[in-house]
Amino acid sequence: MHTQDFPQLASVEKIEQGFESHGYICSRKIATAVFLAFQLRKPVLVEGPPGVGKTELAKTLSELLETPLIRLQCYEGLDEAKALYEWKYGKQLLYTQVLKEKLGDLLQGAQSLADSVAKLHQFGDIFYSEEFLEPRPLLKAMQQEKGAILLIDEVDKSDYEFESLLLEILSDYQISIPEIGTVKARTTPMVFLTSNNTRDISDALKRRCLHLYIPFPTVELEERIVLSRVPGVDEHLRHQLVGFVHSLRELDLKKAPAISETIDWARSLLLLHADHLDEELVRSTLNVLLKYEEDIEVTDLELRSLVSSNATDPHAA
Amino acid sequence: MQSNLVDFIQVLRTHEVRISPAETLDAVDVTKSLGYADRNLLRDGLAMTLAKTPEEEVIFLHCFDRYFQQDLADFSMSDSSLPEQEADTSAPQDTAEQAAEFADAQVTALQLAAEDSATLQSLLKTPLMQSLVSNDRTELTMAMNQAAEKVGLQDIEMFTQKGQFTRRILDAMGEEHIRNTVIELEQQESPALPVLQRYRDTLREQVRDYVEREYLLHAEGKNRQFMDEILSKTRLNNIEHLYLHKVHELIRKMAKKLASRHSRRRKLLKRGRLDMAKTIRKGIPHDGIMFNTYWRQTRKEKPQILAVCDVSGSVAAYSKFLLLFLYSLQDILPKVRSFAFSSHLGEVSDYFSDYPVEKAIELVNWKYGGATDYGSSLLDFANLALDDINSNTTVIILGDARNNNGDPKLDIMQSVYQRARQVIWLNPESRRAWGTGDSEMLRYQSACHFSAECNNLKQLERIVDQLLKSSR
Numbered sequence: 001m002h003t004q005d006f007p008q009l010a011s012v013e014k015i016e017q018g019f020e021s022h023g024y025i026c027s028r029k030i031a032t033a034v035f036l037a038f039q040l041r042k043p044v045l046v047e048g049p050p051g052v053g054k055t056e057l058a059k060t061l062s063e064l065l066e067t068p069l070i071r072l073q074c075y076e077g078l079d080e081a082k083a084l085y086e087w088k089y090g091k092q093l094l095y096t097q098v099l100k101e102k103l104g105d106l107l108q109g110a111q112s113l114a115d116s117v118a119k120l121h122q123f124g125d126i127f128y129s130e131e132f133l134e135p136r137p138l139l140k141a142m143q144q145e146k147g148a149i150l151l152i153d154e155v156d157k158s159d160y161e162f163e164s165l166l167l168e169i170l171s172d173y174q175i176s177i178p179e180i181g182t183v184k185a186r187t188t189p190m191v192f193l194t195s196n197n198t199r200d201i202s203d204a205l206k207r208r209c210l211h212l213y214i215p216f217p218t219v220e221l222e223e224r225i226v227l228s229r230v231p232g233v234d235e236h237l238r239h240q241l242v243g244f245v246h247s248l249r250e251l252d253l254k255k256a257p258a259i260s261e262t263i264d265w266a267r268s269l270l271l272l273h274a275d276h277l278d279e280e281l282v283r284s285t286l287n288v289l290l291k292y293e294e295d296i297e298v299t300d301l302e303l304r305s306l307v308s309s310n311a312t313d314p315h316a317a
Numbered sequence: 318m319q320s321n322l323v324d325f326i327q328v329l330r331t332h333e334v335r336i337s338p339a340e341t342l343d344a345v346d347v348t349k350s351l352g353y354a355d356r357n358l359l360r361d362g363l364a365m366t367l368a369k370t371p372e373e374e375v376i377f378l379h380c381f382d383r384y385f386q387q388d389l390a391d392f393s394m395s396d397s398s399l400p401e402q403e404a405d406t407s408a409p410q411d412t413a414e415q416a417a418e419f420a421d422a423q424v425t426a427l428q429l430a431a432e433d434s435a436t437l438q439s440l441l442k443t444p445l446m447q448s449l450v451s452n453d454r455t456e457l458t459m460a461m462n463q464a465a466e467k468v469g470l471q472d473i474e475m476f477t478q479k480g481q482f483t484r485r486i487l488d489a490m491g492e493e494h495i496r497n498t499v500i501e502l503e504q505q506e507s508p509a510l511p512v513l514q515r516y517r518d519t520l521r522e523q524v525r526d527y528v529e530r531e532y533l534l535h536a537e538g539k540n541r542q543f544m545d546e547i548l549s550k551t552r553l554n555n556i557e558h559l560y561l562h563k564v565h566e567l568i569r570k571m572a573k574k575l576a577s578r579h580s581r582r583r584k585l586l587k588r589g590r591l592d593m594a595k596t597i598r599k600g601i602p603h604d605g606i607m608f609n610t611y612w613r614q615t616r617k618e619k620p621q622i623l624a625v626c627d628v629s630g631s632v633a634a635y636s637k638f639l640l641l642f643l644y645s646l647q648d649i650l651p652k653v654r655s656f657a658f659s660s661h662l663g664e665v666s667d668y669f670s671d672y673p674v675e676k677a678i679e680l681v682n683w684k685y686g687g688a689t690d691y692g693s694s695l696l697d698f699a700n701l702a703l704d705d706i707n708s709n710t711t712v713i714i715l716g717d718a719r720n721n722n723g724d725p726k727l728d729i730m731q732s733v734y735q736r737a738r739q740v741i742w743l744n745p746e747s748r749r750a751w752g753t754g755d756s757e758m759l760r761y762q763s764a765c766h767f768s769a770e771c772n773n774l775k776q777l778e779r780i781v782d783q784l785l786k787s788s789r
Contacts, residue, residue, distance in 0.1 A: 029361045044365075127601075207369075
């Protein structure tokens with residue numbers, strides 16, 4: 001990808017504005033990461049708690065640049081046949097059948113065995129060629145003419161061996177296929193890897209990436225996010241609900257509510273025509289925010305104080 | 318600026334952020350594309366290439382702020398040294414004006430005095446004094462940096478060197494001249510004496526602060542590495558109680574390093590799900606007829622570790638550390654079962670998983686401490702765990718093999734030896750003492766795949782490393 005093709009990525013400020021116009025409010029740090037990834041042609045390893053918009057970042061960028069998003073979801077047991085490429089075996093078999101039938105015509109005039117072998121060598125060897133190659137996400141990303149956004153999601157869920165497979169792709173943007181040779185990317189894709197930190201990523205992989213950690217947003221940033229995603233919520237309620245979510249995050253919960261939960265909650269409150277938070281309303285909609293029964297029980301005990309502290313002084317948080 | 322960046326990376330390295338040369342090059346690229354104009358932008362950009370975990374990022378931000386400190390040293394004397402002058406002025410804007418007036422008054426006082434003293438006159442002409450009088454911070458900070466470079470401040474290692482470096486920097490900046498003049502003015506009882514003294518004190522204070530900052534930046538990390546190095550070589554029973562928590566940290570670090578290398582292994586098998594793709598591919602030379610079948614099934618091999626630790630009086634000094642190591646190991650590796658014994662043996666895995674480390678070790682010592690009886694302990698071990706020992710099991714025994722002349726029950730050791738993949742005995746006594754007196758070590762050794770002397774962390778690390786390598 002070249003700078004002149006993408007004026008959207010010319011500076012950190014432009015990236016911030018571009019993302020905002022697509023409904024993704026990003027912090028300065030995120031915009032810097034995107035800028036550097038583009039300038040230095042390096043993959044970005046995005047870490048952070050679930051639901052802070054790691055995957056969304058890649059999606060929005062693909063919308064912004066109007067390039068295809070190619071996504072590879074990682075899981076235990078993912079191997080190269082599913083991630084890189086696969087041969088079209090059925091067609092290869094058919095090809096040998098066809099070849100066998102045509103063989104008589106092709107070898108016509110050959111006198112000796114040596115002669116026929118020599119003739120055989122004159123045909124192009126297309127059995128292992130790109131025609132019989134079924135590209136999987138990683139190879140597909142390399143083949144895009146105008147570049148692509150490659151999202152390797154939850155890379156920590158894959159096996160250790162798979163990480164080593166990624167190394168060649170991430171540092172040189174090429175894939176080695178033993179039967180064909182090395183396939184270089186037509187245009188360098190922008191690569192995003194996300195991780196939820198379920199296990200440590202190897203140093204070799206980390207070294208090749210820019211490291212971006214997305215934490216939970218600040219109150220101001222989250223209010224802007226809610227404003228852009230759920231514009232129907234009025235200012236007073238927005239203050240209240242973001243403040244409430246922030247005080248929830250300070251409790252000792254199994255899974256703290258993330259941005260995606262805040263947005264879902266804001267949407268539900270809008271549907272319920274709420275204009276302010278009260279204890280009853282929060283209790284009945286708490287399951288949108290919290291995903292564990294224990295968490296709901298813990299919160300239930302402190303609900304009164306949490307709601308009143310955010311209701312009486314919505315601007316304090 | 319590039320050498321500055323390299324220097325900064327050096328600082329990060331002493332603070333235990335691992336940075337490879339390739340990352341240094343990346344950092345240079347980052348500075349090229351971001352420029353130096355926006356400090357926060359540069360900081361975020363560098364953090365992305367140099368810090369690889371949230372913990373490292375915290376260290377990075379800390380070091381960045383210290384290293385690329387923007388504010389120049391403050392040499393003006395208005396805040397600290399003139400409280401009595403400003404105590405009665407209430408409005409802040411007045412303060413600045415008064416301070417300026419006061420500074421002017423001081424300069425005049427100095428110049429008046431200079432007429433009587435040749436030394437003071439020549440002093441006032443030196444660049445140092447001129448920038449002090451005019452409070453030219455940039456000039457002074459630069460002079461200070463240059464002097465620091467000249468005396469090699471970045472090599473500071475111990476806090477005891479701080480005074481020495483402060484003096485050397487002051488000398489390099491030409492403070493001696495001021496000092497001599499002060500002595501002369503003292504003899505003359507000149508009215509300008511307090512003014513000059515104040516300049517001298519401010520200068521000294523600023524240099525002292527500067528050295529302090531640089532010490533924290535350069536030496537803190539070095540000291541930590543130094544301590545780690547010493548601790549890992551000291552015999553475990555000599556380490557002071559005070560350093561116990563340090564050792565704990567060190568063991569954790571080590572165990573983690575080992576654990577990251579120790580991942581579950583997958584193995585191709587002769588049954589399971591058919592690997593259709595491979596079967597067809599391999600069949601192509603045979604005209605598409607699939608002579609051989611290939612299977613996709615992989616099996617995860619899960620090495621299991623049984624660790625048995627002697628906690629009797631004879632190894633009391635070591636057992637704490639051995640238990641500490643077991644605790645950390647169990648914390649990090651899956652499938653570690655721990656046992657402790659002296660006269661009888663019991664499983665302590667639950668203590669380790671339920672309690673914090675100090676409490677767990679105390680409980681184990683209290684419950685199982687006493688006189689050693691290897692015979693009956695091995696019997697207990699056989700009852701508890703012999704059936705679980707298979708070709709994936711590694712048994713680690715930590716003890717001195719001093720059995721108070723009782724029955725060693727070698728037959729049980731042998732049946733463990735035959736079942737397990739590996740039996741490892743770590744003995745805190747030195748190899749020469751094995752077999753002397755009531756030590757049964759030589760006999761037990763015959764039923765071990767590997768036995769070693771182990772009384773400091775370095776040895777322990779080497780042994781566990783070997784263990785994991787062979788279990789891969």
